[in-house]
Amino acid sequence: MMDWTDRHCRVFHRLLTRRALLYTEMLTTGAIIHGDRQRLLGYDASEHPVALQLGGSDPADLAEAARIGADFGYDEININVGCPSDRVKDGRFGACLMAEPDLVARGVAAMKAAVKVPVTVKCRIGIDDQDPEVALDALARAVVAAGADGLVVHARKAWLNGLSPKQNRDVPPLDYDRVYRLKAAMPDVPISINGGIMGIAEAAAHLAHVDGVMLGRAAYQEPWRLLAVDPDIFGEPAQHATMKDVFEAMMPYIADQLAQGTRLHSITRHFVGAFHGVRGARAFRRYLAENGTQHGAGLDVLRAAIALVEVGEPEQAAA
Structure with a gap:
């Protein structure tokens, strides 16, 4: 890896x-x-x-x-x-x-x-x-x-x-x-x-x-x-129910990294498959690819990409 x-x-x-x-x-x-x-x-x-x-x-x-x-x-x-x-x-x-x-x-x-x-x-x-x-x-x-x-x-x-x-x-x-x-x-x-x-x-x-x-x-x-x-x-409750919950929990870390000079794409490149099998996944990927690499891209870009994903979660929709 x-x-x-x-x-x-x-x-x-x-x-x-x-x-x-x-x-x-x-x-x-x-x-x-x-x-x-x-x-x-x-x-x-x-x-x-x-x-x-x-x-x-x-x-x-x-x-x-x-x-x-x-x-x-x-x-x-x-x-x-x-x-x-x-x-x-x-x-x-x-x-x-x-x-x-x-x-x-x-x-x-x-x-x-x-x-x-x-x-x-x-x-x-x-x-x-x-x-x-x-x-x-x-x-x-x-x-x-x-x-x-x-x-x-x-x-x-x-x-x-x-x-x-x-x-x-x-x-x-x-x-x-x-x-x-x-x-x-x-x-x-x-x-x-x-x-x-x-x-x-x-x-x-x-x-x-x-x-x-x-x-x-x-x-x-x-x-x-x-x-x-x-x-x-492990027989334990999941700490987050959905991928959107995970991304919301990730926001403070991303904000801190951006403040240190990390580019948004360095982080969001790992999110490509996050919504595999859900309507809107392709739009999510495309939006990040087109906007997440821009100089100065911030949390607003990620939030806009997530908003393109429709109701439904991958664990329910994908085999």
């Missing part, structure tokens, strides 16, 4: 669910160690619980970046060894590290020695020609032995040679059963599943087999789905 789940997105998503654990976009260890830490790692206190996701392979750098993240107050540090993009592969982090479980384990051990918060690993079931039965077990057992507090497993192989990252979203097929088998083999290790899960009902079904479910594109592209997380997964 690089360039997607930034701080503005996470504040928005937190208003949709109190309980879900939110993740940052993947940040490289080099950027954190040498870059503008406040810009990269700063977040709103409302985001908790929130995990920092790291990309990197050098154990010393991972430990330093984890320490910096923990000092910022993140609730969990996650190392991503599942992202298949060329940008990631060229930097020797992401899914290519599935081929080096011992190196990943050394990174986990270094991070565990550096921080007190949980350290977790996000991975694939394998890459390229690896046998998922062997590759996933090898990685999982190595990182757990090194102290990992849990795994998030994307249930699809990453193809680093021959497929683009976009093609890899659909090919090869998802294999949820492989993740279930890992959980059965490691009953004491918290294991979450990820990949192609489109809604909260699907997530609930997976929870019969694993400990957690990570939503990525579904949560971003149709964020209204998250309104069902608290009542349907």
Whole structure:
């Protein structure tokens, strides 16, 4: 979710669910160690619980970046060894590290020695020609032995040679059963599943087999789905009944950000799918696209866009 789940997105998503654990976009260890830490790692206190996701392979750098993240107050540090993009592969982090479980384990051990918060690993079931039965077990057992507090497993192989990252979203097929088998083999290790899960009902079904479910594109592209997380997964009342209520609760944050010089579009770009399936959704998107990018655009633009959405909510209208 690089360039997607930034701080503005996470504040928005937190208003949709109190309980879900939110993740940052993947940040490289080099950027954190040498870059503008406040810009990269700063977040709103409302985001908790929130995990920092790291990309990197050098154990010393991972430990330093984890320490910096923990000092910022993140609730969990996650190392991503599942992202298949060329940008990631060229930097020797992401899914290519599935081929080096011992190196990943050394990174986990270094991070565990550096921080007190949980350290977790996000991975694939394998890459390229690896046998998922062997590759996933090898990685999982190595990182757990090194102290990992849990795994998030994307249930699809990453193809680093021959497929683009976009093609890899659909090919090869998802294999949820492989993740279930890992959980059965490691009953004491918290294991979450990820990949192609489109809604909260699907997530609930997976929870019969694993400990957690990570939503990525579904949560971003149709964020209204998250309104069902608290009542349907945690058995607690939703904090807001409708998307319009969520936006009203978001207004003070947006006003504060605008006062600090943030452009409206930097925030509203995360709202594109908010009313998916409701009459007026297209007009809402168009109005924001045409007016939200203008210099000096303010809350009046967002309010005008919301007013174009007709009665009805996505959770009622969309499948």
